[in-house]
Amino acid sequence: MALRHANGSKPQMSDLYLFRASLRDMLRPRRVAAAVLLATLPVALAIAWRSTTPGAAFNPGLVYNIMAGGIVFGFTLVILAVLFATGVVSQEVEQKTIVYLLTRPVSRARVLLARFAAAAVTVTAIVWVSCVLVALVAYGPADIAQSRLARDLLVLPIGVLAYGSVFLLAATIIPKPLIYGLLFAFGWESWVAMIPGSFQRMSIMAYLRVLAPHPQMATSERGPAEMLQALNPETIAVHTAWLVIAALIPVALGLALLAFSVREYAPKDDAE
Amino acid sequence: MIELTNASRWYGQVIGLNDVTCTVPAGITALLGPNGAGKSTLIKLVTGQLKPTTGQVKVLGQTPFANGRVYRRMGYCPETDGFYEDMTGREFVTMLAAMAGLRGEELAKRVAEALHIVGMEQSADRKLGGYSKGMRQRIKVAQAIVHSPDLLILDEPLNGLDPVGRHEMSELFRQFGRQGKCVLISSHILYEVEQMTSNILLLYRGRLLAQGDVYQIRALIDRHPHRVAIRTDNPRGLAMALLALPCVLSLRISENGTKQLELETRDPEAFYSQLPDLVLAGGFHVTGFESPDNNLESVFRYLTQG
Numbered sequence: 001m002a003l004r005h006a007n008g009s010k011p012q013m014s015d016l017y018l019f020r021a022s023l024r025d026m027l028r029p030r031r032v033a034a035a036v037l038l039a040t041l042p043v044a045l046a047i048a049w050r051s052t053t054p055g056a057a058f059n060p061g062l063v064y065n066i067m068a069g070g071i072v073f074g075f076t077l078v079i080l081a082v083l084f085a086t087g088v089v090s091q092e093v094e095q096k097t098i099v100y101l102l103t104r105p106v107s108r109a110r111v112l113l114a115r116f117a118a119a120a121v122t123v124t125a126i127v128w129v130s131c132v133l134v135a136l137v138a139y140g141p142a143d144i145a146q147s148r149l150a151r152d153l154l155v156l157p158i159g160v161l162a163y164g165s166v167f168l169l170a171a172t173i174i175p176k177p178l179i180y181g182l183l184f185a186f187g188w189e190s191w192v193a194m195i196p197g198s199f200q201r202m203s204i205m206a207y208l209r210v211l212a213p214h215p216q217m218a219t220s221e222r223g224p225a226e227m228l229q230a231l232n233p234e235t236i237a238v239h240t241a242w243l244v245i246a247a248l249i250p251v252a253l254g255l256a257l258l259a260f261s262v263r264e265y266a267p268k269d270d271a272e
Numbered sequence: 273m274i275e276l277t278n279a280s281r282w283y284g285q286v287i288g289l290n291d292v293t294c295t296v297p298a299g300i301t302a303l304l305g306p307n308g309a310g311k312s313t314l315i316k317l318v319t320g321q322l323k324p325t326t327g328q329v330k331v332l333g334q335t336p337f338a339n340g341r342v343y344r345r346m347g348y349c350p351e352t353d354g355f356y357e358d359m360t361g362r363e364f365v366t367m368l369a370a371m372a373g374l375r376g377e378e379l380a381k382r383v384a385e386a387l388h389i390v391g392m393e394q395s396a397d398r399k400l401g402g403y404s405k406g407m408r409q410r411i412k413v414a415q416a417i418v419h420s421p422d423l424l425i426l427d428e429p430l431n432g433l434d435p436v437g438r439h440e441m442s443e444l445f446r447q448f449g450r451q452g453k454c455v456l457i458s459s460h461i462l463y464e465v466e467q468m469t470s471n472i473l474l475l476y477r478g479r480l481l482a483q484g485d486v487y488q489i490r491a492l493i494d495r496h497p498h499r500v501a502i503r504t505d506n507p508r509g510l511a512m513a514l515l516a517l518p519c520v521l522s523l524r525i526s527e528n529g530t531k532q533l534e535l536e537t538r539d540p541e542a543f544y545s546q547l548p549d550l551v552l553a554g555g556f557h558v559t560g561f562e563s564p565d566n567n568l569e570s571v572f573r574y575l576t577q578g
Contacts, residue, residue, distance in 0.1 A: 017370040096354025103319050103348045104371035105340035266321040267352055
């Protein structure tokens with residue numbers, strides 16, 4: 001007996017089930033433990049900074065900007081986006097559950113979107129908590145409004161979507177996406193801003209730093225990397241940053257959906 | 273319901289399925305072959321997980337790859353043992369039933385029915401990670417039948433089941449076949465398969481070696497004479513009489529006191545038509561009669577081992 005099945009773009013019950021199952025999959029104990037560790041790293045550093053600095057010398061803005069801008073944006077967000085977005089496809093293939101998802105009358109695009117949404121929600125929640133805790137440690141509950149927290153909370157999910165969609169695209173088209181994702185995140189993204197010229201325009205982080213600037217980082221003690229960055233006179237306008245990020249997300253996501261809809265994802269060890 | 277036309281599938285330099293043309297009708301069809309024969313490749317092509325490198329695969333008249341119209345009418349029980357280990361059996365079947373288009377009360381009702389049919393209603397609320405191999409197998413079958421598909425593809429569905437479980441599942445698949453649904457079963461357990469169907473697809477090294485009724489296929493295998501075993505009160509007398517038949521190639525009387533003789537013939541049809549008259553004329557008392565190599569296992573052995 002054939003079943004009635006509504007097609008179209010309206011959310012369906014299966015989307016909800018799939019999203020819930022994916023969310024649960026993302027929140028496995030080992031993953032959560034790793035995420036909590038990453039989320040609490042800048043908080044722990046901020047606490048250590050605060051406890052070792054005499055009251056008057058403690059600069060909450062500097063601490064917040066270094067921890068939020070340097071670690072939450074520059075490290076936690078990126079590594080979690082790599083881990084969770086590449087896992088959207090590769091985890092299903094590795095645990096061989098993808099056969100169930102791809103042999104049901106739900107379009108592959110919906111399957112991928114539901115799983116990506118679960119990954120994005122998870123990563124956003126983790127980096128939000130991390131950022132809020134850093135602000136609380138740096139400024140205290142009374143002065144938290146002085147921080148750049150509100151702006152950061154707005155830009156973080158955008159960063160999650162931007163990085164997430166790029167890594168998702170990688171996961172749908174290349175084998176071992178995690179390795180390439182990590183190389184991109186901590187190789188290209190870290191060093192491209194130091195290359196003179198317009199290369200930084202090819203870095204997602206460069207645009208995110210324009211959308212959520214943490215200027216006191218620049219006035220803190222400069223290391224060689226920061227000095228190299230300072231030599232680079234290229235600046236990106238805020239509206240350009242919004243435009244590029246707004247274009248990048250749908251383009252990368254669209255290409256990922258397209259690739260996932262036409263490529264084969266049979267678990268390898270079963271292939272004869 | 274399933275049609276392959278010159279379908280081939282390559283994995284880089286290795287061929288998984290080589291120019292296979294066949295049809296799978298309604299009822300139960302067994303997909304047989306040793307490891308590496310191409311069974312899993314054929315199943316992956318039919319379930320739309322893979323695309324053929326050359327040729328064509330049609331399921332219910334359509335190309336199956338990423339085709340929701342096909343999946344709506346197809347139930348698939350994979351061989352792989354991959355699960356969402358933190359889910360309960362009921363949650364797993366419910367999610368896949370929802371993805372098959374079931375909703376509301378109908379969803380809960382069908383899930384409960386499917387779990388009952390596979391005998392998992394008592395353990396359905398335990399986590400999949402704690403299930404035995406047999407229970408996991410039953411849950412895989414439950415998710416495949418929950419939406420009442422017209423076409424059931426089962427990859428090694430009897431693996432890991434105890435004898436009772438095998439019997440129950442075999443009966444369930446027979447029931448599907450009797451309902452006029454198309455059931456394609458890949459299995460290594462030839463005895464169980466033989467209880468379900470005589471219709472086979474035999475693959476060997478990526479090629480389709482035989483297709484159709486196993487007994488008709490056996491009749492076509494000329495190079496191996498058919499063996500017939502007869503139990504009688506007078507095996508020597510019957511042997512003497514049988515030697516007069518031109519279709520009998522050889523005769524052997526059992527030495528272990530079972531009063532049985534075994535013969536070989538290249539023309540079983542002629543032999544079976546002459547045997548009753550011969551028995552009646554000689555007044556022999558025949559107590560048993562069997563054809564030990566007229567079965568799936570022998571056909572499988574003869575075709576794959578020469």
